[in-house]
Amino acid sequence: MIKKEMIAMLLAGGQGSRLGVLTANVAKPAVAFGGKYRIIDFPLSNCINSGVDTVGVLTQYQPLRLNTHIGIGIPWDLDRNIGGVSILPPYEKSTSSEWYTGTANAIYQNLEFMEYYNPEYVLILGGDHIYKMDYEVMLEFHKANKADITLATIPVPMEEASRFGVVITDENKKILEFEEKPEKPRSNLASMGIYIFSWKVLREALITLKDQKGCDFGKHIIPYCHERGDRIFAYEYNGYWKDVGTLGSYWESNMELIDLVPVFNLYEEFWKIYTKSDIIPPQYISEDAVIDKAIIGEGTEIYGKVYNSVIGSGVTIEEGVEIRDSIVMNGVTIGKNCIIEKAIIADNVVIGDDVIMGEGEEVPNKLRPDIYAFGLVTIGENSTVPSGVKIGKNTAISGKTTLEDYKENCLESGENIIKAGER
Amino acid sequence: MRAIGIILAGGNSNKMGKLTTRRAIAAMPIAGGYRSIDFALSNMSNSHIQKVAVFTQYNAKSLNEHLNSSKWWDFGRKQGGLFVFTPTITADNGFWFRGTADAMAQNISFLKNSHEPYVVIASGDGVYKLDYNKVLEYHINKKADITIVTKRVPATEDATRFGCVQVDSENRITDFEEKPIVSTGNLVSAGIYIIRRRQLIEFLEKAEEEERYDFVQDIIVRHKNIKRIYSYEFEDYWSNIATVDSYFKTNMDFLNKDIRNYFFKQYPDVYSRIEDLPPAKYNLGSKVSNSLISSGCIVNGEVSNSILFKKAYIGNNTVIKNSIILNDVFIGDNVYIENCIVESRDTIRPNSTYVGEPDHIRIVVEHNERFVL
Numbered sequence: 001m002i003k004k005e006m007i008a009m010l011l012a013g014g015q016g017s018r019l020g021v022l023t024a025n026v027a028k029p030a031v032a033f034g035g036k037y038r039i040i041d042f043p044l045s046n047c048i049n050s051g052v053d054t055v056g057v058l059t060q061y062q063p064l065r066l067n068t069h070i071g072i073g074i075p076w077d078l079d080r081n082i083g084g085v086s087i088l089p090p091y092e093k094s095t096s097s098e099w100y101t102g103t104a105n106a107i108y109q110n111l112e113f114m115e116y117y118n119p120e121y122v123l124i125l126g127g128d129h130i131y132k133m134d135y136e137v138m139l140e141f142h143k144a145n146k147a148d149i150t151l152a153t154i155p156v157p158m159e160e161a162s163r164f165g166v167v168i169t170d171e172n173k174k175i176l177e178f179e180e181k182p183e184k185p186r187s188n189l190a191s192m193g194i195y196i197f198s199w200k201v202l203r204e205a206l207i208t209l210k211d212q213k214g215c216d217f218g219k220h221i222i223p224y225c226h227e228r229g230d231r232i233f234a235y236e237y238n239g240y241w242k243d244v245g246t247l248g249s250y251w252e253s254n255m256e257l258i259d260l261v262p263v264f265n266l267y268e269e270f271w272k273i274y275t276k277s278d279i280i281p282p283q284y285i286s287e288d289a290v291i292d293k294a295i296i297g298e299g300t301e302i303y304g305k306v307y308n309s310v311i312g313s314g315v316t317i318e319e320g321v322e323i324r325d326s327i328v329m330n331g332v333t334i335g336k337n338c339i340i341e342k343a344i345i346a347d348n349v350v351i352g353d354d355v356i357m358g359e360g361e362e363v364p365n366k367l368r369p370d371i372y373a374f375g376l377v378t379i380g381e382n383s384t385v386p387s388g389v390k391i392g393k394n395t396a397i398s399g400k401t402t403l404e405d406y407k408e409n410c411l412e413s414g415e416n417i418i419k420a421g422e423r
Numbered sequence: 424m425r426a427i428g429i430i431l432a433g434g435n436s437n438k439m440g441k442l443t444t445r446r447a448i449a450a451m452p453i454a455g456g457y458r459s460i461d462f463a464l465s466n467m468s469n470s471h472i473q474k475v476a477v478f479t480q481y482n483a484k485s486l487n488e489h490l491n492s493s494k495w496w497d498f499g500r501k502q503g504g505l506f507v508f509t510p511t512i513t514a515d516n517g518f519w520f521r522g523t524a525d526a527m528a529q530n531i532s533f534l535k536n537s538h539e540p541y542v543v544i545a546s547g548d549g550v551y552k553l554d555y556n557k558v559l560e561y562h563i564n565k566k567a568d569i570t571i572v573t574k575r576v577p578a579t580e581d582a583t584r585f586g587c588v589q590v591d592s593e594n595r596i597t598d599f600e601e602k603p604i605v606s607t608g609n610l611v612s613a614g615i616y617i618i619r620r621r622q623l624i625e626f627l628e629k630a631e632e633e634e635r636y637d638f639v640q641d642i643i644v645r646h647k648n649i650k651r652i653y654s655y656e657f658e659d660y661w662s663n664i665a666t667v668d669s670y671f672k673t674n675m676d677f678l679n680k681d682i683r684n685y686f687f688k689q690y691p692d693v694y695s696r697i698e699d700l701p702p703a704k705y706n707l708g709s710k711v712s713n714s715l716i717s718s719g720c721i722v723n724g725e726v727s728n729s730i731l732f733k734k735a736y737i738g739n740n741t742v743i744k745n746s747i748i749l750n751d752v753f754i755g756d757n758v759y760i761e762n763c764i765v766e767s768r769d770t771i772r773p774n775s776t777y778v779g780e781p782d783h784i785r786i787v788v789e790h791n792e793r794f795v796l
Contacts, residue, residue: 035702036718074494075697258704266701267721274699281687282455282717282730283703284678291711295702298456298718299687313702 002082004117006139006196008052009110010043011103012127013060018246020371021380021398021418022346023062029127030065031250032329032347034257034266036297036313038069039244040127041275044076044085049271050135052123054083056113058106060090060099075276088113102214104221108206114199122202124195124217130253130264131241132271139196141235148201148230149222151175152194154237164190165218167234175232178222189234191218192241201230240264248374251344254310254327258293279313279330288319297330304334318353326358335387342393343377351379352387360392363414372396372416424474424503426559427539427620428467431523431638432460432547433480438584438666441786442764446485448665449477449547452732452749452767454677454686455717458489459664460547461695464496464505469691470555472543473503476533478526480510480519495696506533522636528627534620542623544638546614550673551661552686552693555617558655562617568650569622569643571596572615574661584666585611586639588654596652601639610654613661616643660685671764671784674730674747678713700733708739724758738773745781753793763787 016028023031029040040057047055055078059066066087072078073085088110090099100106107114107124114122121142123135133152142150153167161182168177168187179185195217205221212220226232240263242253256262266273279299285291290305297313304321312330317323320337331348334340338351341358345351357377365372372378372394379385380398389406391397392413399419403409411417432449439448449460460477467475475498479486493505508530510519520526527534534542541562543555553572562570573588587607589598600607616638618626626642635641643652660682662673676682686693700719705711710725719734724741731737735748738756746763748754754765755773762779764786765771770793779785 075699260706267704267719272699273701277697277699280456280693280695280697281683282715282732284683285711285714285716287713289712291705291709293707294705296705296716297702301683311702 002116002118004054004083004119006052006121006123006135007054007056007083007114007117007119008043008047008123008125008135009107009114010040010047010055010057010125010127011106012040012057012066013063013100013106014128015061016128016245018371019244019250020247020368021378021383021396022247022250022344024380024398024418025062026065026381027059027061027063027127030062030069031244032312033130033244033250034254035295035310036277036330037273037275039130040066040069041076041273042130042132043125043127044070044073044078045271045273046131046133046135047123047125048076048078048274050133052135053078053080054117054119055085056088056110057085057127058088058100058110060106063087063089069276071276075274077274083117086113102212102216102220104206104209104215104217105212107202108210108215111203111206114203119199122197122199124197126193128245129192129241129243131237132239132264132273133194133237133241134271135194135196138194138235138237142196142198142233145173145233146231147196147233148198149225149232150196150235151222151232152192152237153189153234154192154241155188156190158185158188161185161188161190166190169234173234173236175226175234178226180218189236192237193218195222201225247344247371247376247378251327251342251374251376255308255325257310258295258308277313286319304338312347329381340377342375343379345379346381346383348381349379349383349385351385352389354388355385355391356389357391358393359390360413362393363412365394365396365414365416367396367416367418369394424471424539426470426472426541426543426555426617427503427534427537428472428475428555429527429542429544430460430463430467430475430477430547431526431544431614432483432486433478433520433523433526434546434548434665435481436665439670440667441788442667442670442766443482445482445766447479447481447483447547449479450483450485450489451548451664451670453550453664454674455715455730455732457693457695458485459550460486460489461496461693462550462552463545463547464498465691465693466545466551466553466555467543468496468498468694470543470553472555473498473500474506474537474539475503476506476508476530477547478508478520478523478530480526483509489696491696496694508533522641523638524627524630524642525636527623527638528631528636531624531627534624534627537620540620542618542620544616544618546663548665549613549615549661549663551613551657552659552689552691553615553657553661555615558615558617561655562653565594565653566651567653568618569646569652570617570655571599571643571652572613572657573610573654574613574657576609576611578609580609582606582609582611585663586614588612590654594654594656596647596654599644599647599652601644610656612639613657614663667764667784667786671747675728677715677730678728698733709737724754724756732767760787765789 012029078085244250283300286303300315323340335353338355384400498505664670703720709722741758744761749767754771770791
């Protein structure tokens with residue numbers, strides 16, 4: 001009979017709407033990160049590096065990119081005879097058919113998947129954080145405490161603790177109380193959204209709460225288990241952990257990779273991060289190119305000047321371009337003599353010649369000031385920007401834009417061009 | 424499928440100097456991200472040849488490491504696959520591979536147990552992109568017994584290190600001289616042959632009986648007047664890397680945009696083993712021009728007209744000019760390197776200088792201890 005000690009369930013169905021046009025057509029875990037990776041590479045690599053070789057990836061929102069990226073799991077050695085990676089979308093049932101209405105509901109709808117592997121423990125992961133973590137050490141902690149549930153937590157600065165869900169523990173790290181975004185936090189241990197459940201506990205809780213609308217781990221399952229007196233422990237993680245939920249934090253954590261010795265070091269032999277690489281050739285830096293502080297992916301050709309930026313694979317940056325403090329994802333083409341400052345340019349964007357980006361006053365975005373902030377220009381994937389236009393700060397562009405979309409060849413700060421549905 | 428593939432990768436060449444003391448030529452790193460054999464393997468895969476044998480003998484450690492899985496070239500199939508043949512002692516044979524024909528003859532069962540009517544034989548030291556189906560079409564149309572892919576080399580290149588070929592107006596080979604003392608023309612064999620499988624088996628068995636072991640000398644040259652041997656002249660880029668000069672030049676050719684586009688951007692791709700290295704990193708003060716930089720590199724100094732293979736570390740104030748830095752090399756601070764090939768896994772101490780001549784490239788082999796931060 002098949003027996004896996006611990007299997008992982010990776011929640012990858014969320015849109016991540018705070019990333020704006022970056023996730024207009026792809027799920028957040030499939031967004032590019034750090035020159036050649038995608039966000040989901042981090043939890044998937046953590047799984048295989050921790051010896052977890054059975055991973056269910058729950059998809060729902062725009063899964064195409066995610067599906068093609070994961071495939072049968074070859075890049076992560078997750079192509080296995082027994083186990084490996086399985087993609088688990090919502091499916092039609094004889095009695096009812098529903099979408100995944102919440103994190104726990106999604107897991108509940110895949111009870112059979114988990115039962116098939118007959119696990120002792122189930123690891124619940126999100127697909128939207130950048131970190132390296134050994135889940136096996138967390139499991140040791142879980143076992144040593146004879147816990148029913150273990151939450152991974154990270155100490156955050158006290159003044160920021162009110163932005164997180166924090167836990168209050170006794171001296172043995174047993175959780176006494178939960179506080180969701182408390183005004184006056186009594187602890188600085190924030191939950192990372194990573195849980196290890198003893199399988200029986202999880203199964204019982206999911207079945208009991210199966211009719212709960214939008215059943216969620218943080219809101220329903222954990223409080224339910226806490227109330228009935230389950231042993232819940234906080235595992236303290238002290239490494240690099242970054243939520244890339246907003247454009248600002250996404251930009252910032254990419255920029256941290258180009259520090260002289262980055263806190264999150266991708267160059268260590270130990271704990272490699274794997275990804276699907278279609279592009280093998282080296283990058284070419286031309287005679288007149290200038291590169292000052294950057295990381296650059298495979299197959300990219302640079303003829304212009306790059307300062308303080310993260311450039312993906314298969315990118316072409318033409319002559320006369322000056323690009324600063326920006327993130328350019330895979331397959332982007334940037335035409336001649338463009339000047340680009342503080343922009344996030346998603347996969348396969350084509351930018352014409354003489355485009356000026358990130359110029360002007362910082363004005364709040366008119367559509368979503370909460371999303372398009374930080375002075376960034378954000379361009380969604382497969383978009384086109386015509387030659388000769390000027391684009392201000394806190395702006396968003398998505399779709400194949402032409403000169404007619406720009407008033408007097410200009411997109412003022414705070415404005416947007418969102419051409420949904422066009423290809 | 425109509426053909427199986429054979430790649431002859433057992434060879435060594437004294438013309439490669441110190442570079443092949445550590446590996447077979449077929450495992451020589453090329454253009455930053457590849458190894459020489461990737462070109463033949465990718466061509467086979469892209470020509471829909473599903474069953475490929477690689478014959479290795481000389482120092483195959485790097486090569487075997489590179490061929491650790493057949494999935495990179497899409498050979499991980501139920502039908503066909505990648506077969507690596509190294510010399511083994513059997514009940515009736517205790518010899519090494521005594522030549523290319525002997526290598527195939529010792530593994531004749533591979534040929535006998537296949538059902539495909541044709542065999543494509545290629546060497547592991549050519550850098551080129553070729554759809555072997557086109558050659559096969561030609562072979563069938565010409566009703567040839569053997570078709571040899573040939574290439575016209577420029578007058579500047581020394582043709583005497585190749586097999587020199589003479590053809591008649593129909594492209595039938597009238598003369599074939601292997602490594603002649605004086606070159607008889609500039610049409611040379613590219614080391615790629617197509618032959619009917621049964622015909623090859625017949626040739627090999629006969630040669631083995633007569634104790635002849637070389638495919639070119641003992642089979643092709645001896646049959647040049649008896650069998651219909653045709654030349655298929657290849658027009659696109661082809662380079663053989665088996666001398667230091669041609670190895671250096673072939674790599675440097677990739678700094679040319681047209682050649683880069685031809686190999687890297689035009690369909691179909693060249694495949695290689697994926698090593699999961701992070702993106703290349705350029706720190707403050709780095710200065711790079713007209714160079715190829717591979718993944719996993721960290722550049723602090725100055726690099727121009729050079730190729731950095733994977734995982735090269737270039738220290739502060741270090742200058743690299745017109746050089747090739749092979750895989751996993753650590754170069755300390757204040758180093759000056761010009762016109763050199765720096766061998767894989769070298770560690771270059773700070774404040775050292777290595778200078779070669781433009782027409783006499785220096786090969787640097789240094790095994791200092793590496794203190795990693």
